[in-house]
Amino acid sequence: MAEKAILFDSTKCTACRGCMVACKQWWGLEGEKTQNFGSYENPPDLTYNTWIKMKFTEIESKRTGGVDWLFTRRSCMHCTDAACVKVCPSGALYHAPLGNVAYNNDLCTGCGYCAEFCPFNVPKLQGGAATVIRKMNKCIMCIDRISNNQEPSCVKTCPTDALVFGARQNLVNTGKERVQELKSTYPNAYLYGEKELGGLHVMYVLTQLPQVHALPTNPEVPVTAIAWKDVLKPAGYALAGLAVIGLGLNYLAARANANAKAESKSKH
């Protein structure tokens, strides 16, 4: 089956945030308690109960008014080269046949490696040692809807067609055409996700350089994650078998954490 994707055209998005509400409605996710921190933006970040959020960025601009207001989607990018799938020790996270990254909640052990290794900082966990086992949550591209020929709920609700769902290859073409149209007004216009991480299943039409939209310029799967998959993951299972899972995974998590931090420092 042809891979599917979502194309987000930031030039058509009015930040009505209907996508955020539609997502919560479809999945029955709780509203967060928030506080205005001097921005239209809220909740402050993705959480266990918030799978999409819109980022608002004000920048100086040569356009009339001297300002531009960028609206950027923040949610799972459904990478082909998905770090979360690579590092998931229990096999909970997987690539569905349409290319999206889904997970089996029953298998999730709450180890948090996906959260540590995701170059976009998307997976979020809830729960803790004192209460119950932690679980991860994130966008799964409405796998129930798309496998029944429906658009994801965020796409369905978008009033301006800033979000479009379809065959990935078609959307790559649409996105490239759109970028060409925009180049005269926005020389930095760019289709983000065409090639990044082997091709993302959520692609963005951007008017500015990715970092201006708060996106990593060259997202990569950390080397440690690759090592994990090929070398340490089998060991992880072995450790689980030896029932020293808590100790062992904590050690690995700490290592991964340190590595990820070192990685991100070297990038900036």
Added chain:
Amino acid sequence: MTNGWNDIANSDCILVIGANCAENHPAAFGHIMTAKARGAKLISVDPRFTRTSAKADIYAPLRSGTDIAFINGMIKYVIDDIERNPSNYIMTYILEYTNAPFLINPDFKGPAELDGIFSGLNADARSYNTATWQYQLDENGVPKRDKTLKDPNCVFQLMKKHLSRYDVDKVSKITGTPKDVYLEICKTFAATGKTGKAGNILYAMGTTQHTHGTQNIRAYAILSLLLANIGVSGGGIYAMRGEHNVQGSTDMALLAHILPGYLGIVINKDVTLQDYLKRLTPTTKDPLSANWWGNYPKYVVSLLKAWYGNGATKDNDFGFGYLPKVSGNATALHSWIPLFEAMNKGTIKGLFCFGQNPAVGGPNSNLERGAMDKLEWLVVADLWETETAAFWKRPGTNPVNIKTEVFVLPAACHYEKEGTVSNSSRWVQWRYKAANPPGEAMADLEIIDELGRKIKEVYKSGGKYTDPILKMTWDNGHPASSDKVLREINGHDLTTGKLVTNFVSLKDDGTTSCGEWVYCGCYNEEGNFTKRRDLNDTPYKIGLYSKWTWCWPLNRRVVYNRASVDLNGEPWDKEHPVIWWKDGKWTGDVPDGGFPPMSVDPKATRLPFIMRNEGVARLFGMGLADGPFPEHYEPWESPVKNPMSGTQINPTCIIGASAPGQRGTSDKYPYVATTYRLVEHWQTGPMSRNLSWLCELQPDMFVEISEELAKEKGVANGGKVIVESARGQFEAIALVTKRLKPMNVDGKVIHEIGMPWHWGYSGLVTGPSANVLTPHVGDANTAIPEYKAFLCNLKKA
């Protein structure tokens, strides 16, 4: 609105002014995006760079309350350009379809001569005698015209003289808009004057909520007419309604000055039906004028028959005497501001609020909440316990001291009842019930029906003048049925008992009934047309969808559409024809009057603007309270002296009794403030501040201020500020932004601040209400409060 939502997609240039449709009409923005994909330009004019501005090709800031100067300057640009390059405009349209060539009484004088006022002002009465604002008539009583447009008393020349004062320098001085951007907008929008091009103007409450709000819209009308944008596809003026059925409520006369169908309210001088009809039925001696309002008697008598049935006979003036009468200017006496002033004085003792939340939505909330304290009883029908329902326990109040008896009636929400809603496009659409209301909640119709039955029962036991209640028909079924009510609205032929086909069949002899003449035809013997769901778009595929539901009047999707064609009935824009005269008949939309084109049959034809007794559109409009041309006045509270004239404010605006004692001046309150809505919340908040998914998006009341003002005041983004006007104050979060910038107004640096008005003391998230700051003054014609421009002070909390 003149056109419909879908037709925005056909525009070449969309001017959004006094509106922020990305936030307040988010679904409509899809049509704007379709137009942009076709190459249309989007212009956003707003004191603040909004989510709409973020998508615009051109953005211009303007100081709140200066729209008239802004648009008048654009009209001047167009007039100058018409004289230089007439071929860039449709001169036939201007000469034949507007009153540009009409001659005006030579005694008429305008603000250029009278320092900001028009001839006929009675300053003490705050009203005009309009005797000089009239046409010169020839010996047959037909208005005189000079089609060369040279006569100094012709409308075109008067307009030119009036607008000569609005040059770019002056406009920029008043509005604070930089000249280069302003000229770019003038040029871009004026380009829609070309044959085959169309531009539209989208407005909302940012336009209307001023002491000169109606004249703001008049300015849009004049600009649009000179550019031949009225009646054409992709053109028009869009009154974007703020609620799903606010168009319907206006049609049904939820206003002080009208009866259903925009018929005038009865005044105490109308002793008989004849007096009333004589006062309001326009006449014409021009054989080319259709003068549609000449049908006034048919609509009024049919309305009385719908209301009083067999109780309305020729002998009793069809029950005309049963109608309540007002003692003067209904708007000045009985609209929102005077009603609350009267409650405050104790004159009005009871209040019904259906889906209204005045404790948050009304201006000068402290005064209006206090006015409610003086009521004997209050009935609130709503989905939630609103701030109004809870006014007696609001913060700072001791319930012990409030004697008002409060009844809260749980109401069904829109998905829990059936009936029609009328959208901004004038489409009357049937909506089906999706779920049963919870608990004891009832549909508004059922509540009113029960109330009506009970009142009738009580009146049966006697009292003073019981006929108006007892003779009134009250046959809504039990439980009350929307279907039955819609049939009553459509009307019946009382001789056959059948539903009337449309308002052309209504009569003034008592043989027809009709509850709202502009809706007549929505439900006839072929069925309930508001339930139609046919998506065929024939014949010209411009998005009319003529068989999708039903549109008033007569299913006409674009009003004034006979101005979309030339004198032979050929469309100006053949790519987007609204109507087209082919093989001896009109094709396309339902034409404005079925008369043949003007050159095809000069005898049988009628002028295209059939609702005006002169048959053409008015550049010079004598029907308004505050002048035939829009003139710039400062808001009630302004930081500057009017740079245009010695007349500071609209000399006929409505000033609440409490207002003069609470008027802020710029020495104490130096900043211009404006209020607005956010996409995340709905009006006064009951429907959104009770939903956690929306609360999380916009949890708190905030005030937007520029980086420059924040620096001056030592305010940090996300910190707290105290905002204060002459009427109240509150503390809120400061949202420091690049999207507001100080403006240069008449040589002074003026800071404008902005704030949403969604918060109150009820609901899941609460916060201060912006309206504690706003004044009790209103527009001269509608009395809509001036929410959009007032003065305040701001300091770090």
